Amino acid sequence: MGLIIYLNGQYVPEEQAVVSVFDHGLLYGDGIFEGIRAYYNHVFKLEEHLVRLYESARSLGLNIPISKAEMEEVVLETCRRNNLKDAYIRLVVTRGRGDLGLDPRNCPTPTIFCIAASIQLYPDELYERGMELVTVPTRRNLTEASNPQIKSLNYLNNIFAKMEASLMGAPEGLLLNQEGYVAEATGDNIFIIKNGVLITPPPFAGILVGVTRNTIMQIAREKGMPVEEKLFTRHAIYTADECFLTGTAAEAIPVVKLDGREIGSGRPGEMTWELIRAFRELTKVDGPLIFKD
Numbered sequence: 196m197g198l199i200i201y202l203n204g205q206y207v208p209e210e211q212a213v214v215s216v217f218d219h220g221l222l223y224g225d226g227i228f229e230g231i232r233a234y235y236n237h238v239f240k241l242e243e244h245l246v247r248l249y250e251s252a253r254s255l256g257l258n259i260p261i262s263k264a265e266m267e268e269v270v271l272e273t274c275r276r277n278n279l280k281d282a283y284i285r286l287v288v289t290r291g292r293g294d295l296g297l298d299p300r301n302c303p304t305p306t307i308f309c310i311a312a313s314i315q316l317y318p319d320e321l322y323e324r325g326m327e328l329v330t331v332p333t334r335r336n337l338t339e340a341s342n343p344q345i346k347s348l349n350y351l352n353n354i355f356a357k358m359e360a361s362l363m364g365a366p367e368g369l370l371l372n373q374e375g376y377v378a379e380a381t382g383d384n385i386f387i388i389k390n391g392v393l394i395t396p397p398p399f400a401g402i403l404v405g406v407t408r409n410t411i412m413q414i415a416r417e418k419g420m421p422v423e424e425k426l427f428t429r430h431a432i433y434t435a436d437e438c439f440l441t442g443t444a445a446e447a448i449p450v451v452k453l454d455g456r457e458i459g460s461g462r463p464g465e466m467t468w469e470l471i472r473a474f475r476e477l478t479k480v481d482g483p484l485i486f487k488d
């Protein structure tokens with residue numbers, strides 16, 4: 196059975212959820228999005244995702260014509276219409292329909308759509324064994340050019356990196372920034388643990404400031420674990436005790452190898468698992484309810 200999609204104020208069957216070929220989201224990647232998850236009838240960290248969406252819009256000078264409260268209802272109602280209590284949700288706002296020039300002033304009305312689909316979980320085995328990373332040749336976008344903090348529809352930087360990782364036979368790639376410091380993976384943030392300290396690159400390293408990243412940092416602090424946001428090079432990963440990636444789809448996933456070097460024991464670390472377990476507990480209770488009864 197097809198999905199029901201929210202598109203510009205209406206809930207329509209997916210066959211009718213079509214966007215103009217003159218939409219600047221398509222023509223120029225001029226737009227923004229969020230990937231959100233629902234667990235156990237809760238939309239996890241919905242407020243945080245909406246804050247990031249509206250901040251991305253603000254930075255791009257894109258006026259979202261509905262309020263944050265209305266957008267929250269769009270997300271919840273899209274889940275309800277598809278009878279989903281666990282879902283992967285894609286919320287997109289584009290500059291809208293314009294002419295063939297790139298000037299956003301010729302796009303009067305943004306296009307808004309929301310898709311809620313059943314979630315494709317990664318196999319347990321990947322979490323139990325841990326995954327392998329390779330450093331890719333493509334560098335992360337410059338903060339002063341296409342700022343990675345804006346979750347824009349232009350993902351070519353990440354796509355190049357993903358393609359290069361695949362060509363090198365690895366499931367995921369590590370992007371360095373222009374100065375050679377570690378930034379992030381193609382769709383996930385990176386953490387290392389060294390001598391009991393949780394370390395991750397700061398926003399100015401050229402990263403998307405992940406909602407999962409922030410949640411993991413908060414969990415760690417609540418457990419009394421020291422957390423540092425600081426620049427580091429690949430050497431710090433090669434010599435770390437533990438390493439993992441975070442993202443909405445992956446949650447937190449252990450990394451056991453970078454560029455062919457084993458990290459720590461070469462197996463998922465104990466502290467990583469402790470954080471993953473605490474994260475999974477939080478997904479049971481955090482966020483607004485989809486169905487009220």
Ligand code: PMP
Nearest residue numbers: 382383384403405406407442443
């Ligand atoms: N970095 C990039 C480039 C991403 O696309 C994502 C996924 N949205 C993340 C990090 C992780 O962010 P989040 O935890 O908010 O999903």
